[in-house]
Amino acid sequence: MTTQETTTFTKANTSISVAHGDGIGPEIMQATLSILKAAGAPLEFEEVKLGLKVYEQGNSSGIDTTAWDSIRKTGILLKAPITTPQGGGVKSLNVTLRKTLGLFANVRPTQSFAPYVPTNFPKINLVIVRENEEDTYAGIEHQQTDEVTQCLKLITRPGCEKLIRYAFEFTKSQGRKKLTCMSKDNIMKLTDGLFHKVFDEIAADYPDLTTEHMIIDIGAARLAANPEQFDVIVAPNLYGDILSDIAAEVAGSVGLAGSANFGQTASLFEAIHGSAPDIAGKDIANPSALIRAANMMLVHLGYNDIAETIENALLKTIEVGIHTADIYSDKSTKKVGTQEFAKAVIERLGQLPEQLPVQKFTASAKIPQISKKAFDPANRKTKQLLGVDIFLHWYDHLRDPNILGPALEKAAIKPFSLKMITNRGVKVYPEGLKETFCTDHWRCRFLANPEGSSQPKDVINLQHALSEQGFDVIKTENLYSFDGKRAYSLGQGE
Numbered sequence: 001m002t003t004q005e006t007t008t009f010t011k012a013n014t015s016i017s018v019a020h021g022d023g024i025g026p027e028i029m030q031a032t033l034s035i036l037k038a039a040g041a042p043l044e045f046e047e048v049k050l051g052l053k054v055y056e057q058g059n060s061s062g063i064d065t066t067a068w069d070s071i072r073k074t075g076i077l078l079k080a081p082i083t084t085p086q087g088g089g090v091k092s093l094n095v096t097l098r099k100t101l102g103l104f105a106n107v108r109p110t111q112s113f114a115p116y117v118p119t120n121f122p123k124i125n126l127v128i129v130r131e132n133e134e135d136t137y138a139g140i141e142h143q144q145t146d147e148v149t150q151c152l153k154l155i156t157r158p159g160c161e162k163l164i165r166y167a168f169e170f171t172k173s174q175g176r177k178k179l180t181c182m183s184k185d186n187i188m189k190l191t192d193g194l195f196h197k198v199f200d201e202i203a204a205d206y207p208d209l210t211t212e213h214m215i216i217d218i219g220a221a222r223l224a225a226n227p228e229q230f231d232v233i234v235a236p237n238l239y240g241d242i243l244s245d246i247a248a249e250v251a252g253s254v255g256l257a258g259s260a261n262f263g264q265t266a267s268l269f270e271a272i273h274g275s276a277p278d279i280a281g282k283d284i285a286n287p288s289a290l291i292r293a294a295n296m297m298l299v300h301l302g303y304n305d306i307a308e309t310i311e312n313a314l315l316k317t318i319e320v321g322i323h324t325a326d327i328y329s330d331k332s333t334k335k336v337g338t339q340e341f342a343k344a345v346i347e348r349l350g351q352l353p354e355q356l357p358v359q360k361f362t363a364s365a366k367i368p369q370i371s372k373k374a375f376d377p378a379n380r381k382t383k384q385l386l387g388v389d390i391f392l393h394w395y396d397h398l399r400d401p402n403i404l405g406p407a408l409e410k411a412a413i414k415p416f417s418l419k420m421i422t423n424r425g426v427k428v429y430p431e432g433l434k435e436t437f438c439t440d441h442w443r444c445r446f447l448a449n450p451e452g453s454s455q456p457k458d459v460i461n462l463q464h465a466l467s468e469q470g471f472d473v474i475k476t477e478n479l480y481s482f483d484g485k486r487a488y489s490l491g492q493g494e
């Protein structure tokens, strides 16, 4: 068998790439494709190989060029979950796909199917729009000293603008009323602060929608305790990931939630759950999440009627109590396996649920283009170099900042002088508190005097001078102002 195999089901007028995945992936994909076929979806399927088998062939990205070619050509990937091998040396294929294809918006609807699927919240009907390319998921991590590792959290204005505009467009186009932004901008004032600021800016263009902002910790708590109050939630990558699993779990099962990933040129549709190796090969997995992801794909392709037929047959199947093991309860009438569940859905194509709300899909929201403003040099701000944070690996056995501080004051060269030293963000010199625990990782802040008198070469000279004095410089971060506004955080206690 070649790595790419074509199966034509019906009138072949839209090609999509299909990845059968690992673990329960092939079983739930088989079930999903059988339903698409029975519903007469006018699709042509190109099978692509990615995941565990590709990793095991020594390809550390988990995807080969044939698969990339197919996805580039079709622009659509229907993907079953894959298993990410444990241990170092391999990159997460899911993150690679999202970032390489520019799939910036991850749309994760969640609803409850009460009383047929047990939940404390019978009226959940919400969507999480999660940023998909940035944040700590940029995967830029370093070990800097014996004791300290770091992960860079990147939040960009173009990234926020396209994601948040998409979230507003989505809310409006789906006839939804409220968009809640969640961030932690009380602590991360620059990164999460930018996300919140862009949310407020774009909200001004949508006066008919209700908007609100919640700090992520209370927002997540409310989502767990009272999910029915939410309509659409938009959040940076990491928070959005956690929020959508909370939402799916409190609605009944992660086995029921599908998701869509949208970019300018490609889209990817998948279940939110993983490859469930604990139940793989047993024909007991619930295929509903992948079926619902396939329905999101059909809506994206403009086949709303077919998506509605499948979704309503799925709801009817759940309503009559035909359930896979994960949602089997005293409300169930029959426990079925993966393929039998698919067969039950196929038998109900054309039927509508009687108790659960009949599903009607509206067209997908349009994908916003990146604002041209972002690339216009006329919008560049005036940047001024004010100083530099120099990070040192210093492991004096006493770990006493009152030894390090005076030594750095002596070693500093013009126009810089030492302003402070922090350890894990807390000021420890001058006038630190002796209770503060110090690691071997020191952030030493040097400011230019007079303000703004420094040039980039002065930073290099300072770094050189410190190295000459025996200091182990591991990293530097320049300190700027933009349009006269300080653009770096203060140390705690500074």
Ligand code: NAD
Pocket: 024, 080, 081, 082, 083, 084, 085, 094, 254, 255, 270, 271, 272, 273, 274, 275, 276, 277, 278, 279, 284, 285, 286, 287, 289, 326
């Ligand atoms: P998981 O979602 O695979 O499983 C968590 C639990 O939910 C397990 O008990 C499993 O049996 C159950 N479950 C999941 N899907 C189910 C379904 N459709 N029907 C019935 N029960 C279901 O999460 P995990 O165990 O943390 O991860 C397993 C593997 O999946 C890992 O290698 C992980 O990296 C990968 N993963 C892949 C994706 C993806 O491809 N998009 C997403 C998440 C995790």
